[in-house]
Amino acid sequence: xxEAGASVSEGPTGPPVGDDEDLYRCISPAWWVAxxxxxxxxxxxxxxxxxxxxxxxxxxxxxxxxxxxGSGIASFxxxxxxxxxxxxxLEVDAEYPENQAHAHVYMPKPNSKRxxxxxxxxxxxxxxxxxxxxx
Amino acid sequence: MRSPTIHHKRRLTEGMETDDNWVxxxxxxxxxxxxxxKEIEALRNLPPNWDGYGAPVIDPRFIDAAKRFIASLPxxxxxxxxVVPTSNGSLQLEWHEGPRSLExxxxxxxxxxxxxxxxxxxxxxxxTIAVEDTERAVDLINWFTRGACR
Numbered sequence: 001x002x003e004a005g006a007s008v009s010e011g012p013t014g015p016p017v018g019d020d021e022d023l024y025r026c027i028s029p030a031w032w033v034a035x036x037x038x039x040x041x042x043x044x045x046x047x048x049x050x051x052x053x054x055x056x057x058x059x060x061x062x063x064x065x066x067x068x069x070g071s072g073i074a075s076f077x078x079x080x081x082x083x084x085x086x087x088x089x090l091e092v093d094a095e096y097p098e099n100q101a102h103a104h105v106y107m108p109k110p111n112s113k114r115x116x117x118x119x120x121x122x123x124x125x126x127x128x129x130x131x132x133x134x135x
Numbered sequence: 136m137r138s139p140t141i142h143h144k145r146r147l148t149e150g151m152e153t154d155d156n157w158v159x160x161x162x163x164x165x166x167x168x169x170x171x172x173k174e175i176e177a178l179r180n181l182p183p184n185w186d187g188y189g190a191p192v193i194d195p196r197f198i199d200a201a202k203r204f205i206a207s208l209p210x211x212x213x214x215x216x217x218v219v220p221t222s223n224g225s226l227q228l229e230w231h232e233g234p235r236s237l238e239x240x241x242x243x244x245x246x247x248x249x250x251x252x253x254x255x256x257x258x259x260x261x262x263t264i265a266v267e268d269t270e271r272a273v274d275l276i277n278w279f280t281r282g283a284c285r
Contacts, residue, residue, distance in 0.1 A: 026188070030219065041250070042227055068185075113261065119259075
């Protein structure tokens, strides 16, 4: 689940994920704006970030089980990411190679619209399991 | 993280009716700097891998730069921003209301990447500016607050 481990320069190497697949992204409590029930764009604002393909993960709970207590799960359609210029590829997570559902979302290049794209993904995602900020 | 706001002109002196007795429309928040700096300072407590995706701790240089930036802003400029950590060890300040939002993400201790966002008005602008360019930052925050109604 290391995003630092995903090399932007190497680019995608795995097979593309289908447009109709839902993608799960773990949402840290630090990215959850509870008052407004929205996810911060910071959850998506990276050149490459990790997701689970929902049909392979099985359930949001299955994905969530690998993360810290209090984390949540947001979902968005692969097609929505692709419409924003992202590429989504099924690729091994070096830290959790047993996770067959893992994929990388590659933000469009050049990187001049990274924040705009992240904001759009934050807008379209659905929060399936809200994070629970520490008391 | 709501802050006290005043949306109308505020009288300073009872019994005096000239325009000089009114302060500029703004968001009076005597705790603005201290409160936002406290939120920023709290990011030092995030452990490694706080996001579950291998994030490093927040770089102290970003924390210090953000605190200096907040202290450099004029009084009563805006309500308090949300302080959000990013997975690359940085942080961003977010003002958000309805379809309008402004994000200032520290790319380095000396620059931030901003996002002006109001798709209903066709505004989706992002760029990099110097943290020391307070005038530009104030322009951006003023853009946001002109449309915000808290």
